[in-house]
Amino acid sequence: MIAKDVPSLPMGDSPDLILVPATPAERIASIRLNSIVWKGPLDVETYIARENHLLEQRLTRDGLTCWILVDRNEPEDDRTILSSCESYRKKALLAHDGQVEEVGTHGVGSVYCRPEFRGKGYAKRMLEELSTKIDTWKMEKEPRGRALFTILFSDIGKKFYAQFGWRPYLSSHLALPPAEGVTHGAGEKTRDLYAEDVRSNMCNDIILAKLRDQLRVASQKSTGAKVAIVPNFDHFVWHWAREEFFAQRLCSHRPPPMIKGAGNDDARVYCAWNRNFGEQPEDNILYILRWVYDDPTTPEEEQTLVQAMAGILKRAQQEAHDWNMHTVEFWNPTPLLQKAVALLDPDAQLVHREKSSISSLRWTGAELGLGKDVEWFLNEKYTWC
Numbered sequence: 001m002i003a004k005d006v007p008s009l010p011m012g013d014s015p016d017l018i019l020v021p022a023t024p025a026e027r028i029a030s031i032r033l034n035s036i037v038w039k040g041p042l043d044v045e046t047y048i049a050r051e052n053h054l055l056e057q058r059l060t061r062d063g064l065t066c067w068i069l070v071d072r073n074e075p076e077d078d079r080t081i082l083s084s085c086e087s088y089r090k091k092a093l094l095a096h097d098g099q100v101e102e103v104g105t106h107g108v109g110s111v112y113c114r115p116e117f118r119g120k121g122y123a124k125r126m127l128e129e130l131s132t133k134i135d136t137w138k139m140e141k142e143p144r145g146r147a148l149f150t151i152l153f154s155d156i157g158k159k160f161y162a163q164f165g166w167r168p169y170l171s172s173h174l175a176l177p178p179a180e181g182v183t184h185g186a187g188e189k190t191r192d193l194y195a196e197d198v199r200s201n202m203c204n205d206i207i208l209a210k211l212r213d214q215l216r217v218a219s220q221k222s223t224g225a226k227v228a229i230v231p232n233f234d235h236f237v238w239h240w241a242r243e244e245f246f247a248q249r250l251c252s253h254r255p256p257p258m259i260k261g262a263g264n265d266d267a268r269v270y271c272a273w274n275r276n277f278g279e280q281p282e283d284n285i286l287y288i289l290r291w292v293y294d295d296p297t298t299p300e301e302e303q304t305l306v307q308a309m310a311g312i313l314k315r316a317q318q319e320a321h322d323w324n325m326h327t328v329e330f331w332n333p334t335p336l337l338q339k340a341v342a343l344l345d346p347d348a349q350l351v352h353r354e355k356s357s358i359s360s361l362r363w364t365g366a367e368l369g370l371g372k373d374v375e376w377f378l379n380e381k382y383t384w385c
């Protein structure tokens, strides 16, 4: 596993290079290598422990693959890791021509090349190879035997991944500062959500059926496929496993973060969140992972809903304050959520990100006659891995 001298390294277009799933020891070696950029406030061993803890979660334990670009002539477990990344198998919904089906997909993450190997085309080669492998990887049980799309979140802008087919999608967010001493106005009925409340209010069969219906109707109204990552409870549990791991190590003096979101039963609006603990104060963000509500049918209903959303956001600001978070943030807010934010902070601006967390989707459904365009529904933070 020890790196060879840089001059003896192959170029990225060498026929000797191959992309393979890492062995367990190689996976740990690649985590150790990328720790310099992603360990945040953890030491290397604790960072490895976190990655292992996340691997054990239901969302990822059967579907995670660590990929490494290596020289095919080197022996397993003794190969120089030229570049690495991970893929996570996930469930998704696909709608086209009024039909909705459950399909498999992958999220790609942790794309990495160690500093001394950069600029030789290793990441490029890895992604070229990955883009030919990933559609059929772990897709044996799919009716078509392949995924029709895969996603990733680029932290290096919109161009690099686009050359391999991962096109940038809407990547906007709204942010609110933490706020102290939140008091509920008369008639405001915001309540805290614990993990089980998120499950019962945001991940139940009715919510999933509504999503299927929304996709079906949308696919009847306009051409082009519609897709969504299934917002199942496993996603939230994975994000909470991450925050709880950090909280246990960085805030051991206080009880773990139990409040996982907020909701209003009268207006039937709910959100789930998690706390991100970073190295810099501005990396500490309370992310709203997902919102659930029904579209209002009258102006009165809309007013009630927007006010309930504002109440929930205030609760999130209080929680951000209690956990020393820098901001409350949520992705791709709908017009109604933008109205709710405007009630709290008329100066809040919708930010369109150009560099970090660029939602990107690679669509290959055109090859199967499903059209060249695809719309991504529920492009929210819960999909990030």
Ligand SMILES: CC(C)(COP(=O)(O)OP(=O)(O)OC[C@H]1O[C@@H](n2cnc3c(N)ncnc32)[C@H](O)[C@@H]1OP(=O)(O)O)[C@@H](O)C(=O)NCCC(=O)NCCS
Pocket: 012, 037, 083, 110, 111, 112, 113, 114, 117, 118, 119, 120, 121, 122, 123, 124, 125, 153, 154, 155, 156, 157, 160
């Ligand atoms: C991004 C990274 C994987 C590239 O690895 P690499 O092997 O040097 O990449 P390649 O040699 O194959 O390709 C270099 C290309 O990457 C692009 N690139 C590298 N770092 C970049 C950055 N920070 N922002 C934008 N583009 C970047 C360059 O545009 C370059 O393109 P060019 O060939 O047209 O000049 C590597 O710099 C890295 O590990 N960075 C730290 C971790 C990271 O940010 N990963 C991406 C997470 S989404």
